[in-house]
Amino acid sequence: MHTPDHDRGTMRESPDPAHALRVAELFREHNRALVAFLRCRLDSLADAQEVAQEAYVRLVTLEHPEAVDSLRAYLFRIASNLAVDRLRMRQVRTSHAPEPEGPELHLAPVPERTAEAGERLHRVAAALRELPAKTARAFVAHMIDGRDVGAIARDMRVTERMVRYHVTRALAHCRARMDEPENP
Numbered sequence: 001m002h003t004p005d006h007d008r009g010t011m012r013e014s015p016d017p018a019h020a021l022r023v024a025e026l027f028r029e030h031n032r033a034l035v036a037f038l039r040c041r042l043d044s045l046a047d048a049q050e051v052a053q054e055a056y057v058r059l060v061t062l063e064h065p066e067a068v069d070s071l072r073a074y075l076f077r078i079a080s081n082l083a084v085d086r087l088r089m090r091q092v093r094t095s096h097a098p099e100p101e102g103p104e105l106h107l108a109p110v111p112e113r114t115a116e117a118g119e120r121l122h123r124v125a126a127a128l129r130e131l132p133a134k135t136a137r138a139f140v141a142h143m144i145d146g147r148d149v150g151a152i153a154r155d156m157r158v159t160e161r162m163v164r165y166h167v168t169r170a171l172a173h174c175r176a177r178m179d180e181p182e183n184p
Contacts, residue, residue, distance in 0.1 A: 018140040055079035127177035138166035
């Protein structure tokens, strides 16, 4: 399993709408647990929610999701790393912050980030729905579930070459949809 490494540029806009749907499923099934986990670490519900949202965005934009053994474990790893970063930033702010002259200023979560992440997930899900069923099925099985091309070919009763074609076609389609400008 890889570890999150956004500093070296291994994350970008994901070309994989099936992966985005899996992330959406993770959100539905595990978001409460993730936020609770982060709240314990960060001692702030607002920070926990913001860090969780950023973790989902990083997971959905992962360049090689097929290299991840367990998306749930990877999500919690990303979130844990982001929480550590958040705590370090807090420490830097408190140790280097000038004394406030008036009432203490509070930093609120950035609603734009939350809205942007939701929109990206929506766009990815829409692109996935445009794919033919066989293409989406092959793509999810290989890229999300990490199944071998040969096993997928046997299950779908097609050649391995056809499975690779479906996966490649899905990647190209999703990349094209994510690269399109949003409709006003």
